[in-house]
Amino acid sequence: MSVMETLKLWADFHVGQQMYAYDHFDVVESKSYWRPVSKxxxxxxxxxxxxxxxxxxxxCGFQGWVYCMVKxxxxxxxxxxxxxxxxEVL
Structure with a gap:
């Protein structure tokens, strides 16, 4: 992840961009599914x-922890x- 992507991620998260948590991988469809998570x-x-x-x-504090979790x-x-x-639609 480049420095610009990192800065964009942090800026987006500060203005309330939705974050998603990894849920599962569907082998049949070969897709990863993510579910929305709240701040x-x-x-x-x-x-x-x-x-x-x-x-x-x-x-790292909260923002640094979020960066590490995304990375x-x-x-x-x-x-x-x-x-x-x-x-994934809940």
Whole structure:
């Protein structure tokens, strides 16, 4: 992920862009499915990891933790999704 993509991700997240969490991979359709997550859910997940002593949550703060989670593939934004990614309707 380039520096420009990182800055764009952070800027988009600050203005309320929807974030998505990885849900599952469908082998038949060869697609990854993502589900929408709220900012409240993300803050709670960060706090859980912070209290558990997870290094990224402790050292990077919330925005840095979100960046690490996006980089590792657990969360993404719609514009960072690939062609074989689908948003799961809940």
């Amino acid at each position: 409240t859910y993300l803050v709670c997940a960060w706090l859980r990891e912070l209290l558990s002593g997870v290094r990224d949550a402790r050292l 590792d593939g657990e969360y993404t934004t719609q514009e960072l999704m690939g062609l074989n990614d689908e948003i």
